[in-house]
Structures are given as structure tokens and as C-alpha cells.
Amino acid sequence: MRWMWIDRILEHVPGERMVAIKGVSLSEVHLYDHFPADEGEGGRDAEPVMPASLILEGCAQTAGLLSGHMRDFKEKVLLAKIAKARLEREAAPGQTLRYTATLVRLDNAGALTTIAIDLFPEPGAPAVPIGEAEIVFSHADKNMSGIELPEENFVFGETFTTLLTSSGVTIPD
Amino acid sequence: MTRDEIFDKVQETLVDALGVDDDEVTPEAVLTRDLEAESIDFLDIVFKLEQAFGFKIEQGELFPDNVAQDPDYVQDGKVTPKGIATLRERLPHVDFTAFEADPQVAKVGDIFTVNALVNFVERKLSQTAGA
Numbered sequence: 001m002r003w004m005w006i007d008r009i010l011e012h013v014p015g016e017r018m019v020a021i022k023g024v025s026l027s028e029v030h031l032y033d034h035f036p037a038d039e040g041e042g043g044r045d046a047e048p049v050m051p052a053s054l055i056l057e058g059c060a061q062t063a064g065l066l067s068g069h070m071r072d073f074k075e076k077v078l079l080a081k082i083a084k085a086r087l088e089r090e091a092a093p094g095q096t097l098r099y100t101a102t103l104v105r106l107d108n109a110g111a112l113t114t115i116a117i118d119l120f121p122e123p124g125a126p127a128v129p130i131g132e133a134e135i136v137f138s139h140a141d142k143n144m145s146g147i148e149l150p151e152e153n154f155v156f157g158e159t160f161t162t163l164l165t166s167s168g169v170t171i172p173d
Numbered sequence: 174m175t176r177d178e179i180f181d182k183v184q185e186t187l188v189d190a191l192g193v194d195d196d197e198v199t200p201e202a203v204l205t206r207d208l209e210a211e212s213i214d215f216l217d218i219v220f221k222l223e224q225a226f227g228f229k230i231e232q233g234e235l236f237p238d239n240v241a242q243d244p245d246y247v248q249d250g251k252v253t254p255k256g257i258a259t260l261r262e263r264l265p266h267v268d269f270t271a272f273e274a275d276p277q278v279a280k281v282g283d284i285f286t287v288n289a290l291v292n293f294v295e296r297k298l299s300q301t302a303g304a
Binding site for chain 2: 080081083104105107108109110112136138142
């Protein structure tokens with residue numbers, strides 16, 4: 001099972017754009033370590049915030065699905081490079097992140113995507129832009145000659161299928 | 174577009190793709206050795222050059238694929254004369270003079286200099302203009 005860092009896809013324009021959201025929840029156990037209270041001298045209170053690395057994973061999952069859909073999820077779309085990433089603000093439990101991925105370029109070798117990261121600081125509040133990323137994906141079978149990869153597509157497994165169908169995105173046969 | 178203008182745009186592209194400084198991107202700089210480009214950066218560079226210049230680059234057109242895996246082209250860790258001839262034909266933007274003197278496969282990355290990219294763009298733009 002894949003660790004999912006998006007909860008739902010809100011919008012999908014094939015070949016152009018995918019918008020997904022992620023609700024940050026205090027039940028995510030890693031938040032207890034990120035960051036715990038420091039009880040030492042001059043210590044501070046706990047500050048549970050979503051790790052930036054996992055925000056980037058959410059960006060990659062959104063952009064990866066957008067790219068994978070273009071080849072009917074037959075390609076093994078692997079994150080090859082985070083070309084750029086900028087985050088200006090933390091995301092705390094109770095807040096919602098929104099990733100808007102745009103497909104800049106796709107060819108046989110891979111894809112170039114950009115992702116805008118927004119935060120809904122509280123329910124009903126308008127979204128605030130908090131960062132952006134640029135991610136390059138590689139179509140593994142086309143770029144790793146000499147390295148044997150499993151035939152089955154280990155990238156787009158059942159968890160992604162569930163996310164897509166529960167979000168109303170049609171999966172090509 | 175003049176060669177200087179092309180160089181400036183290629184330089185900007187490499188600064189963006191590889192996180193290097195302007196002054197590191199000299200015409201002679203080797204993408205791998207001097208600018209620390211890794212294999213996956215080549216895909217990023219291709220995409221960014223396409224964006225910067227508004228043309229499409231086919232796979233294998235700028236950087237070769239699969240030559241190093243073909244026993245006809247590589248023997249005992251060296252690229253054969255036939256391999257060099259094939260590379261030269263496929264990559265007319267690359268200067269093979271230095272590589273031919275010591276054609277070790279491990280050094281094949283050295284042929285990709287900033288100049289080679291500028292040559293590639295120059296050829297590509299003139300073809301587009303002529304089409």
C-alpha cells in the first residue's frame with residue numbers, strides 16, 4: 001500500500017491540470033515528532049506541522065497522476081528530480097493544502113510539471129498561496145536501459161485507483 | 174538570433190536547471206564534470222531548452238541513447254571507430270576531436286559541453302527557419 005499524501009482530486013483537465021487537496025490531521029502520528037515540545041531550559045511548546053518533504057510528496061502524487069493519465073497509466077512514472085521547491089508557510093492540523101499541478105511538457109522520456117501550493121488556513125477562508133514546485137518525472141522503462149524493472153506497473157497501484165475513482169476521475173481501460 | 178544571444182539563453186537555462194552560477198557556464202564547461210549534471214538533469218535540460226527556444230527535441234536528438242549498450246559500438250570499455258562514426262552522424266553539434274584520442278566509454282559524457290548545446294540550438298533554429 002502506498003502512503004497517500006492527497007485526499008481527493010477536485011479537478012482534472014487531462015493533459016493540462018490536476019487540482020488535489022490534503023487535509024492535515026492531528027491523527028497523523030509523524031506530527032508528534034515534527035516538532036515535539038522541548039522541555040529543557042528555555043524550552044518551547046510542541047509545534048505539530050506538516051513536514052515540507054511530505055508536502056512535496058503530495059505535489060509529486062498530484063503531478064504524477066496528471067502525467068500518468070496521459071499514457072493511460074501504462075508508463076512507470078517515477079519522480080526523477082525536484083527542480084525547484086519553495087514553501088513560505090507551515091501547514092498545521094485543521095488546515096487544508098491544495099496542489100494545482102500543470103503539465104508543462106510530456107514526451108516519451110518523461111514529463112515536466114509545475115505545482116502551485118495553496119493553504120486554506122481555516123474552514124471557509126480563502127486559499128492563500130504558500131509556495132510552488134517544479135518536478136521532472138521519468139518514464140522508467142524508456143530511461144533505464146540495462147536495468148530490469150518488474151513488468152507490472154508498481155507506480156500506479158490500487159491506492160491510486162481508489163483515489164481516482166472516489167474523486168470521479170475516469171481511468172482509461 | 175545571434176550565437177551570443179543563443180549562448181545567453183542556454184546559459185540561463187543551465188543556471189536554472191543545474192543551480193550553477195552564470196560564470197560557471199562557460200562555452201568549454203562540460204555538463205557532467207564541470208557543472209555536475211546527472212543523467213536525469215539531461216531530461217530537464219531538454220525540456221527547458223524546448224521552452225526557451227520554442228522547438229521540440231526528439232529523444233536521442235540532443236543526447237544519444239543506447240549507444241553504450243551496443244557491442245558493435247563499444248568494446249573493452251572503449252567506443253569503437255564505428256561507434257564514433259554513428260555518434261558523429263547522430264550528433265552533428267558535438268566536437269569529437271578530443272574524445273577520439275581517448276574514446277573511453279566512461280568519458281563519453283565529456284563531449285557534452287555548453288558549446289555543444291549552443292551548436293545544437295543554432296542548427297535547430299536554422300533548420301526551423303529554413304523549413
